[in-house]
Amino acid sequence: MSQTTTSALDEKDLEAIVSQVLDEARRAGATSAEAAASQDAGLSVNVRLGEVETLEYHKDQGIAVTVYMGQRKGTASTSDLKPESLREAAEAACRIARYTAEDPCAGLADPALMAQDYPALDLDHPWGLTADEGIEIARACEAAARERDARIVNSEGAGINSFRGTAVYGNTHGFVGGYATTRHSLSCSVLAGDDDGNMQRDYWYTVARHRDALQAAQAVGVEAADRALRRLGGRRLSTRRCPVLYSPDVARSVLGHFIAAIRGSTVYRKASFLVDRLGDPIFPEFVHIHEQPHIPRALGSAPFDNEGVATRARDLVSGGRLESYALDTYAARKLGMQSTGNAGGLRNLTIDPGPMDFEQLLAEMGTGLLVTELIGHGINMVTGDYSRGAAGFWVENGQIQYPVEEITVAGNLKDMFRDLRAVGSDMDLRGNVRTGSLLIDGLTVAGE
Template sequence: MSDTRIETQLDALKEAVAMALDYASQLGCQAAEVAISKQQGLSVSTRLQEIETVEFNKDGALGISLYRDGCKGSSSTSDLSPQAIREAVKAADNIAKFTSADPFSGLADASLMARHFPDLDLYHPQDITPATLAEMACSAEAAAMDVDSRIKNSDGASANAHTGIKVYGNSHGFLNGYASSRYSLSCVMIGEDAQGDMQRDYDYSVSRQFNQLLDPAIVGRQAAQKTVGRLGARKIATGQLPVLLAPEIATGLMGHLIGAISGGSLYRKSSFLLDSLDTKIFPDWFSIAEEPHMLSGLASAPYDSEGVATRDRAIVQDGVLATYLLTSYSARKMGMTNTGHAGGIYNWTLTDTGHTFDELIAQMGTGLIVTEVMGQGVNMVNGDYSRGAAGFYVENGVIQYPVEEITIAGNLKDMFQDIQAISSDRDLRSSIRTGGILLGNMKIAGN
């Protein structure tokens, strides 16, 4: 999509938002906020190098929330005609008249609104045809099938291209929007050995820019190599061992931190990190930096979904929890300041200890590499952690064989404190940028 066309669409969406806000004001509402998004995308999936599905999506909706004497009403519409917008605003106003007052609801404070809107390099349009995406997916599968004779089947490959526009406005006078793009490629392979053991694994690539995706052949080969590496998996004896979380699993561990320090969990008193602000919850060397304005970042944004300006901040500094993640509502409930986290986090980067992942394997000596976790056995109230796992058993710093059908268990508070090292080869494919995390000790349930 050309720059001229995207600017035209942005202007049209801003007009729709301004129209909704103006009508809410005419109805006598004390405050209102309107968000609108439009997305379009193309996805092609293949299996055994034959096209299975081609999907084109184009959708969007306008959502409005307005407030009367602490009462909130919300509605939405996908029809952006003036009449439909007026009807949506009127519906939200009618709903507000019948809801209970909540003294903590309302817009974020006007003083927190974003005033500067840097270009974060999030939008990279590319003219892409279904044939191009199909060729990418087929190429990934073809490369995977050539890796090893034990790769017997494919569970499919998928190539995707998506662009979108977001516009937000409220009765503080805030009105802004921006466009973004995201491209991805994934491949899932199935392997079988001579004993009939079957395994599957995958690999993927994602980027704001189409030309920065990994070559499809690399994605396919890595998917196949990971699949073959899992063949012949077995259980290990029950006991306690050091555990090295692969980077993609380490992001999940930090995801539990997000849930524990989010305002919604805290004001409901359903977090194991309740009253932990400014206390040491990680080792002294451990820090997490948040960078919302990282150019082309997968989780970059100039402001949150309430219009609050985002900024660089330390989430954890030298092991100490430096901030909670608060929206306007949770901040008021807790008597604290909004941190601009309505809608999520922004590009977390964990410190590392200067080791590669292979060096951490050697440092671990005898232990377990975890490459997959399963199940939902995490209690966010007390931090108890118990999940099914698969990976590799390590002895004397050398991988011995793949492992499956085991459970790893501990408590998240103890696990956070017990982080021994983090590798420097980070996985950059998510909003949490981290290498592998080495934990000193976990309970393993196996044979």
């Protein structure tokens, strides 16, 4: 098979390339091997103040091959998919493996866990966006933001991206599988200013597999402007303890810390505050957190993980109790467990929403802090200590009073999880973590 580095490759082409490099690895002496090949293409347009700032066409391709000689491992990669380059990559991986130390946990995933008859998840929706169309949409988005209010004094621009990628994974168990995905997005960021010279920046974005699921360009621009305008007149707060309501777009970061704490590599290194906590209550009883990898068109969906292991819907937290860690094959072996199909991460992690919408959550909180932006990463995964810069709004009697800035929200993740009071029905589905607003009691807010 002959391929040039610029040819357009479909799924069958990539399957043939993966099969070829696996054959080359066996000929070079590998006892087992796995490979992942991909080709990606896309268009990115950014405009600022009505002028095109960047216009980029993207096209990338490559393959990575990992070989095992017994329990010695070697990896090599190349962006050149010609047969001679595939052979050289496989031979290079084998040379590396001969010099690495044996690792009893190294090797392919269990063949019994390989995905069979996996579902089509409706992830591939090419747009065919042209440069002229992208420029027009980005300009319309930014113009809607700039025209929203005279206090929108500057712009950081609007950008539109359209991406399509095809990926194939295979191993010497005989598994070869792949699929194509698309991802389209539009964003806008502007600055608002008042008569006192105060400036505030904010942004908004929309992202989806299918172009028809994107918000309209004007709606994205107006939301970006409104968010910046709401932040004018920000104040600092004196240090206090109070309930904190995380808006959905920042609430996913709290669940992101949970994901980090249950990740297999963190757990087997004993670098997590959730080590040896399986079966323990870590959230209130009403909390249900689960993985849903087979939601059609969802941004985190995948029929199998990066090792070919079938993905499946499963509980991570049920009745508030920790039911499972997120394990790839290596971490599972280190822990004496079985892979959970999480090589490459969790997919469509979801916390079930409660009955209250955003306004009802404000009323439920009464007096406290609404967080709409988080800054920095002051998290200690071993102890659970949590401290992050924040901005948002002070709330009294369930009503937003004024914006706040230059504050720090601090606590401990163990306490934060335990003290979760409510999950909003205002679900944000624009990512791999799907959540509504999170209301948490008793955090320390430090300002002046």
